[in-house]
Amino acid sequence: MIGNRKGFGGYILLAITHYFPLLILLVLFTFPILVTVTNSFMCKNEILEAYSIIPDQFTLFRIIPEKISLEAYYQMLFRNSKYLIYFWNSIIITLPIVLGQITISAFAAFSFAKIRFPCREVIFFVYIVVMMLPFQVTLLPNYISLKALNLYDTYLAVILPGVFTTFGVFLLRQFMVYIDDAYIEAAKIDGANIIQIMFCIIFPQCKAAIAALAILAFVDNWNMIEQPLILLKDQSMYPMSIFLANSSDLTYAFGILFIFPPVMLFLYGKEYLVEGIKMSVLK
Amino acid sequence: MKRKTKESIVGFILIAPSLLGFTVLYLVPFIISLAYSFTSGIGNLKFVGFDNFKSLFTSGAYILAINNTIRFNFLAIPLIIIIAFLLALLLNRKLFGSRLLQSAFIFPLCIPVAAIVTIWQITFREDGVVNYLLDKFSISPVEWMDSNWSVMVLVIFYLWKNVGYNMILFQAGLASISEEYYEAARLDGASSLYCLKKITIPLIAPTAFFVFIISIINSFKVFREAYLLAGAYPNKNLYLLQHFMNNNFYNLNYQRLSSAALVLFIIIYLLVFIIFKTERRFAKSL
Numbered sequence: 001m002i003g004n005r006k007g008f009g010g011y012i013l014l015a016i017t018h019y020f021p022l023l024i025l026l027v028l029f030t031f032p033i034l035v036t037v038t039n040s041f042m043c044k045n046e047i048l049e050a051y052s053i054i055p056d057q058f059t060l061f062r063i064i065p066e067k068i069s070l071e072a073y074y075q076m077l078f079r080n081s082k083y084l085i086y087f088w089n090s091i092i093i094t095l096p097i098v099l100g101q102i103t104i105s106a107f108a109a110f111s112f113a114k115i116r117f118p119c120r121e122v123i124f125f126v127y128i129v130v131m132m133l134p135f136q137v138t139l140l141p142n143y144i145s146l147k148a149l150n151l152y153d154t155y156l157a158v159i160l161p162g163v164f165t166t167f168g169v170f171l172l173r174q175f176m177v178y179i180d181d182a183y184i185e186a187a188k189i190d191g192a193n194i195i196q197i198m199f200c201i202i203f204p205q206c207k208a209a210i211a212a213l214a215i216l217a218f219v220d221n222w223n224m225i226e227q228p229l230i231l232l233k234d235q236s237m238y239p240m241s242i243f244l245a246n247s248s249d250l251t252y253a254f255g256i257l258f259i260f261p262p263v264m265l266f267l268y269g270k271e272y273l274v275e276g277i278k279m280s281v282l283k
Numbered sequence: 284m285k286r287k288t289k290e291s292i293v294g295f296i297l298i299a300p301s302l303l304g305f306t307v308l309y310l311v312p313f314i315i316s317l318a319y320s321f322t323s324g325i326g327n328l329k330f331v332g333f334d335n336f337k338s339l340f341t342s343g344a345y346i347l348a349i350n351n352t353i354r355f356n357f358l359a360i361p362l363i364i365i366i367a368f369l370l371a372l373l374l375n376r377k378l379f380g381s382r383l384l385q386s387a388f389i390f391p392l393c394i395p396v397a398a399i400v401t402i403w404q405i406t407f408r409e410d411g412v413v414n415y416l417l418d419k420f421s422i423s424p425v426e427w428m429d430s431n432w433s434v435m436v437l438v439i440f441y442l443w444k445n446v447g448y449n450m451i452l453f454q455a456g457l458a459s460i461s462e463e464y465y466e467a468a469r470l471d472g473a474s475s476l477y478c479l480k481k482i483t484i485p486l487i488a489p490t491a492f493f494v495f496i497i498s499i500i501n502s503f504k505v506f507r508e509a510y511l512l513a514g515a516y517p518n519k520n521l522y523l524l525q526h527f528m529n530n531n532f533y534n535l536n537y538q539r540l541s542s543a544a545l546v547l548f549i550i551i552y553l554l555v556f557i558i559f560k561t562e563r564r565f566a567k568s569l
Contacts, residue, residue: 018373031402061406107297111293117291129548129551134504136525139528140540140541144315145308223397255398262394265393277448281452281456
């Protein structure tokens with residue numbers, strides 16, 4: 001192994017074969033975020049000046065602001081209420097989906113993983129197939145049933161399909177399958193009922209998977225584009241994700257407000273996320 | 284016997300909320316929408332057999348969308364598998380800073396695309412950073428968003444977003460390969476490259492297969508990126524199957540949408556079926 005070969009030459013080789021490509025990738029991967037952060041501290045005129053199209057001249061990213069200005073943040077937070085309203089809309093949509101999906105998935109996942117009942121395999125198979133369908137395939141079905149339930153153009157129209165996505169069931173089941181049946185048998189002998197088994201034995205062991213699901217579901221729905229465009233008519237109900245894509249003013253400061261919650265979640269739970277992704281391998 | 288039925292009842296009660304929502308929101312309307320694809324007319328439906336499918340497969344827009352979707356997958360999926368595998372190999376060396384790097388690579392997974400699409404547009408516009416770099420190397424600039432190259436912009440966006448997820452799957456796969464194989468090979472004087480070829484790659488194959496399937500699923504989500512970058516009617520190189528279906532929905536052409544959805548459903552169904560079968564084979568052979 002290269003790493004074990006001590007000496008100056010070995011280190012140079014290591015730098016060339018490992019650190020150099022990794023460093024370039026590191027910069028490329030974090031660059032869009034870096035630019036968003038620094039540009040959010042520029043005043044409006046500087047943004048306009050930096051990114052307007054000038055003939056025969058290239059536009060490069062301006063990374064360091066000429067003068068650090070909080071103007072964009074001030075405008076966004078105190079001068080115009082629409083930004084915070086869109087932010088709030090995103091929360092109203094995303095939080096119920098995440099909480100609902102975790103609750104409903106946890107029970108179903110336990111059942112799929114640890115209880116034998118007829119048609120279990122068939123139902124799980126159908127769940128996986130639907131999980132893999134792109135949104136456009138389930139678009140019309142969702143629309144049909146939401147119309148029939150009289151929920152079209154309400155927040156529930158966006159929330160319910162999110163709550164009942166089968167991804168959560170799939171991810172948590174993958175995790176629960178690995179929990180040794182002996183725990184359950186022992187608890188049964190001690191007289192525990194099924195509710196106690198779930199809440200005292202299974203769910204505590206699934207913390208990592210539940211946290212991973214919370215992060216993935218949060219990011220996915222925080223970022224939703226297609227659903228509100230189709231299922232909500234009233235534009236004042238739109239979440240930030242749609243508004244952001246169509247707004248040119250305060251893009252960067254608004255972008256920071258937008259990525260703040262998912263980034264916080266990521267920093268807090270990235271170990272869980274890694275663990276949860278590893279577990280998603282089908283077995 | 285009695286215990287068994289009791290257990291079944293508990294099992295059904297626990298999946299009931301999930302199954303109910305799933306049936307009402309997905310399953311039943313999906314079956315209804317499938318029925319649509321064999322009819323024509325609005326309100327006054329008429330059974331037309333496979334006519335919708337015949338017209339679908341002769342529609343220029345559909346063929347274009349299928350071709351573009353296939354082309355995107357042929358470019359993106361081999362690339363993402365190779366890059367994710369190489370990254371996993373490098374990071375598994377446990378070098379200084381490898382945890383920081385791992386975080387950096389999965390970070391984009393948590394960044395909502397809408398927040399950074401402007402950065403992407405500035406990077407690839409005609410007077411943007413990429414063309415600036417090409418100019419430095421005296422290569423003539425490319426109209427990234429308005430030529431054959433636009434699919435590459437989407438591929439890069441897809442790689443940026445998803446390579447971290449696949450990298451972690453590969454890292455988990457690599458960690459499960461027993462160190463003993465490598466030690467035995469080294470005792471026999473095998474080189475690193477030989478170990479990679481004879482130990483790592485064969486043993487990582489099942490993981491790679493799973494990564495392949497996950498990558499296909501994620502590749503359908505790339506529509507969001509395409510839509511944000513170029514809108515509902517992008518240039519003809521970026522017109523994907525999802526654009527076709529979305530636009531048919533807006534034009535109220537439900538029959539055409541349902542037929543296209545059914546075709547895609549069958550393809551995905553077959554994919555899942557193959558995973559189930561092969562996974563079982565892998566499980567047995569272990």
